[in-house]
Amino acid sequence: MLCVETVNYSVIVNGEVVGPIVPGRGLRQGDPISPYLFILCAEGLSALIRKAEGQGLIHGVKIYNNAPIISHLLFADDCFLFFKGSTAEANIMKNILATYEAASGQAINLQKFEIFCSRNTPTDMRTEIANIMGVRQVLGTGKYLGVPSMVGRSKSSTFKFIKDWIWNKINSWSSRCLSQAGREVLIKSVLQSTPSYLMSTFLLPNSLIKDIEKMLNAFWWGHGNGNRRGVHWLSWERLTVPKSFGGMGFKSLKAFNMAMLGKQAWKLLTHPDSLITGLFKARYFPSSDYLASSIGHIPSFVWRSVWSVKAVVENGFQWSIGSGTNISVWNPSWIRGNYSIPRPADMNLAMASLKVSDLFVPHMKQWHTKNIFILLDSSSAYQICRTPLYASVQ
Numbered sequence: 001m002l003c004v005e006t007v008n009y010s011v012i013v014n015g016e017v018v019g020p021i022v023p024g025r026g027l028r029q030g031d032p033i034s035p036y037l038f039i040l041c042a043e044g045l046s047a048l049i050r051k052a053e054g055q056g057l058i059h060g061v062k063i064y065n066n067a068p069i070i071s072h073l074l075f076a077d078d079c080f081l082f083f084k085g086s087t088a089e090a091n092i093m094k095n096i097l098a099t100y101e102a103a104s105g106q107a108i109n110l111q112k113f114e115i116f117c118s119r120n121t122p123t124d125m126r127t128e129i130a131n132i133m134g135v136r137q138v139l140g141t142g143k144y145l146g147v148p149s150m151v152g153r154s155k156s157s158t159f160k161f162i163k164d165w166i167w168n169k170i171n172s173w174s175s176r177c178l179s180q181a182g183r184e185v186l187i188k189s190v191l192q193s194t195p196s197y198l199m200s201t202f203l204l205p206n207s208l209i210k211d212i213e214k215m216l217n218a219f220w221w222g223h224g225n226g227n228r229r230g231v232h233w234l235s236w237e238r239l240t241v242p243k244s245f246g247g248m249g250f251k252s253l254k255a256f257n258m259a260m261l262g263k264q265a266w267k268l269l270t271h272p273d274s275l276i277t278g279l280f281k282a283r284y285f286p287s288s289d290y291l292a293s294s295i296g297h298i299p300s301f302v303w304r305s306v307w308s309v310k311a312v313v314e315n316g317f318q319w320s321i322g323s324g325t326n327i328s329v330w331n332p333s334w335i336r337g338n339y340s341i342p343r344p345a346d347m348n349l350a351m352a353s354l355k356v357s358d359l360f361v362p363h364m365k366q367w368h369t370k371n372i373f374i375l376l377d378s379s380s381a382y383q384i385c386r387t388p389l390y391a392s393v394q
Helices: 034-054 087-104 123-133 160-174 180-191 206-221 253-270 275-284 301-307 310-316 369-375 378-385
Strands: 009-013 016-021 072-075 078-081
Touching (some): 034 072, 034 078, 087 123, 253 275, 253 310, 369 378
Antiparallel strands (some): 009 016
């Protein structure tokens, strides 16, 4: 509170510092300390929900056996609340929000508050819960952060709004006198960056990507007058080639979509303790990891999208040898150049379960050269011995 009550500002006018200016109402929006104070308040709301959950007053959602139970999700100043569809839990959640309002001074904006019930919730119960919370019901077909909350059977129809947005932007610019350099900047900085967030979550349909690229190509070769079309001297595939190789360096939306989804898949591998990894693991690969996972039964569109780039991740990552206890010798992703060690025809169980750590000098981080040349052929042994070892576990 001392930080809040003693705040003051100084401004620079004509190169001279003017101030201090002492505001009469404490912190203002935009103050650097405001986000931290908001986080402290949000932690209070999270603690209230966890306390009620611990006492069995509310129950979060559980998407699958052994999956984490989620009672609330916080993002910036938005909050998703999950509880059982009953009047008792609706009243508990309403009391928690009222306590939070009284303690923090932040009122809940009920006009932006929406409630979505599963199909198993009776209609009269949905209405009663909505009346208790004082909010309106939705069918879950809206958007959050520009991403549709529900994806139907027709993916092209679901994501058609991206194409419409790009088309409207192009039409608003076509009447202006844009140089070729101006068109390049607009395509790279505006049109191609618009679906980035969507592409990191969903695998967009090929037909939609082709339609968008056709519009971008027409805009690039078109004239300033929107009623005239320019001659397309090169295909879009040639324009996506880097400038150093004779292209324009535009993005290939398909490759960009795969790369963005690959980043999400990489997080499933490198952050095993994260919430999203726990959810996907419980549902789709409970006894393995992402690389050994299958598409599963009735997969969600998000999982289908992330799983579709598994080959990209497998071909693009390389193990860094730390302890070596988790890496099989027969895995091709730990030797330089993705060299694959040929398996012996008469390989026994001990050889099949051989780990990289078994090739070290006992109690030392060093290749046991003599044993390696005895166990494996000379070409494989040479490739292993030239593979670097790291001091810390990677």
